[in-house]
Amino acid sequence: MAVTDRAGGWPALPALADPAADAVLASGLLPELAYAFGGPxxxxxxxxxxxxxxxxxxxxASAGVDGFVYFAKKANKAAVFVxxxxxxxxxxxVxxxxxxxxxxxxxVxxxxxxxxxxxxxxxLLRLAVQHGALIAVDTPDELDALAALAARAPAGGTRPARVLLRCLPPTQPHSRFGMTEAELDTAMERCLQAGEAIRMEGFSFHLSGYALQPRADLAARLVELCLKARAQGLEASRIxxxxxLPISYTDAESWNSFLAEHDSRYYHAEKTFQPGDFYPYHSPDAGPDALAALLATRPQGHAGHLADLLKDAGVVLLLEPGRALLxxxxxxxxxxxxxxxxxGYRLLTVDGTSLSLSEQWFNSEYLPDPVLLPQDPGGTxxxxxxxxxxxxxxxxxxLxxxxxxxxxxxxxxxxLVYPNTAGYQMDSNESxxxxLALPPKVxxxxxxxxxxxxxxxxxFS
Known part of the structure; x- marks a missing residue:
């Protein structure tokens, strides 16, 4: 996308080039749509x-890993991406x-x-079982509820509940997602007791952050859990x-310069932000490259790469990217x-709210420079x-x-055009x-x- 120049040494965070978005900006379509919608x-x-x-x-495929990609729908509600x-x-x-x-x-x-x-x-559990969806089970009680659902189904009705057991990350023990080691042992025993009502297909985790090494380490742990579960008679074929997976909104030099120059005097009302609360707007390995790097990472305590562990164990890798697909x-x-x-500066008021540009819940803001499209192409x-x-x-x-x-x-x-907002920015906080009408999607x-x-x-909604 066309970017703001770094004029006069003023701190900037230009978005990476985006020919498709540039074509839309250059087409003259956006002013007409802004007039038609009467809002953002x-x-x-x-x-x-x-x-x-x-x-x-x-x-x-390049890593020789059997895997399957799910689009994390929470990242954008638009139907077109589904x-x-x-x-x-x-x-x-979902x-x-x-x-x-x-x-x-x-x-789907x-x-x-x-x-x-x-x-x-x-x-939700009832619909998931009826349609054969895979369910990441967060507690032993949730597993019991699924087994009861399947047991109450009429003959030839509901199929077995397909489940993954979600693990509490050892490096994030205060996470509200996942089961402890003791709870996992209990859940595996209950899967065996449930018989055909439960099809235990493997394990999952929710891990905050974008570092690849902790994700590879925990993935390797899940492979080990699959082998343990198989020895008990469970299917456990996927994690x-x-x-x-991080993406890059800007280049490394711009991001590093921005962090070095970050200062409250460059913010309205001298607002202060902690750099550690910002999304990492540049990553050396981004999107698909981050996935390739993850598969090539050697988990702690293992001689081979993560890809090797998956292949040797015959485990299918599932992933649920949202931002990285958008x-x-x-x-x-x-x-x-x-x-x-x-x-020394101007305060612009736009025809919408910051709830359509969602970074507030991270005590942050969306940093890539917006592009100014003037009504009058003249000016100095x-x-x-x-x-x-x-x-x-x-x-x-x-905003x-x-x-x-x-x-x-x-x-x-x-x-003002804010670039690359499809991943989480458009509707996570909308109100x-x-x-004021919610911004439509074109x-x-x-x-x-x-x-x-x-x-x-x-x-639909």
Whole structure:
């Protein structure tokens, strides 16, 4: 995507080049859509999703690993990504009955669903069993509930519950996800007692963070658990390592320079952030490359790479990326409603809220520089620092506390395009606060035309 220049040495965080998004920006389509919707909106680039999925599948094949990719639906509610997952031979990771029904309705086969999340509601468990979805079981009690569901089914009705037992990461003992070693032993015993009602297919984990070594270490532990479970008579043929594959929004030099220059004077109201709370906006191994690097990582205490362990044990690797499948798959557009002059910078107010750009829950903000699309292509170049606030009555409702160094003067009516927002940014925190409409999603199917073709996303709810 077109990026903000590093004018006058002002701290910047330019997004990586994105020809597909650049084509949309250059087409003149966005001002027309902003006029039509009368508020902020998102545009989606599903071809990028397709490319990311193929690259993930290629990384598994190149390492000789039998694996399967699930799209983590929580990362974006758009229907088009579920449709593309089904068409691309992937599954979908869901955590609610609504998400499960949405995935089924958009073409995902029941056996290609994995159900995650803690303390799942009875309706979700019932649907998952009926459709043959794989279920990551978080507690022994949840396993008992599944066994009871299957036992109550009429003859020839509900199929056995397919389960993975979720492990509590030893390195994150305070995580609210997963079972302790003692609970796992209890769960495996109950799987045996349940007989044909439960088909125990392996283990899974939820691990926070993006470091590859801890993920490889825990994956190796799950392989060992599979071998232990097999010795007890359980199937245990697969493990799920969740998501956590980082992507790069910017280049290494820009990211390192930004962190070095990070200072409260570059933020509205001298707001302070801890650099450790920021997402790692650059990673040396990103997306499919991160998966390849993970498979080539040697788990602690093992002589071979993770890929070797999986192949030797005959274990299938399942993964549930969200952000990594959505890299460069969309952007978010706001219109500037007002410009207020401050001492040495400007405060822009846009026609939406920060709830459509979701980093607040990490005590952070979305850092890649927004792109300014001026109504009037004329004007002079210069340095025009500006922060971006929302159209609400909340002092803290800021899309960008950071003073972005625009190289053109922002004016009322201009558009701001936040790049690469498809992964978690678009709808994780969305809210119709002040009765403002939720930003619609526009699918841009063809960016190689003089005028890109677009349609509304077909999300059911």
């Amino acid at each position: 909106f998102h545009f989606l680039l599903p071809d990028a999703f397709d490319a990311n999925l193929r690259a993930m599948q290629d990384a598994l 449709e593309r997952a089904a068409a691309g031979g992937a599954g979908v990771d 955590a609610s009955a609504s998400e499960l029904r949405e995935a089924l309705g958009h073409g 086969r029941g056996e290609h669903l994995v159900v995650t999340g803690p303390a799942k509601e009875a309706a 799920s390592i969740g998501g956590g 890299d460069r798959a969309g952007a978010t557009v706001f219109r500037i409603q007002g410009v207020k002059e401050r001492d 170049d210069g340095l025009y620092p500006a922060s971006v606030g929302a159209a609400t009555c909340l002092e803290s409702d800021m 960008t506390w950071r003073k972005v160094g625009f190289t053109r003067r922002p004016r009322t009516g201009d558009l 119709p606060f002040h009765d 699918v841009v199917d063809q960016t190689d035309r003089p005028r890109p073709r677009w349609r509304m996303d077909r999300h």
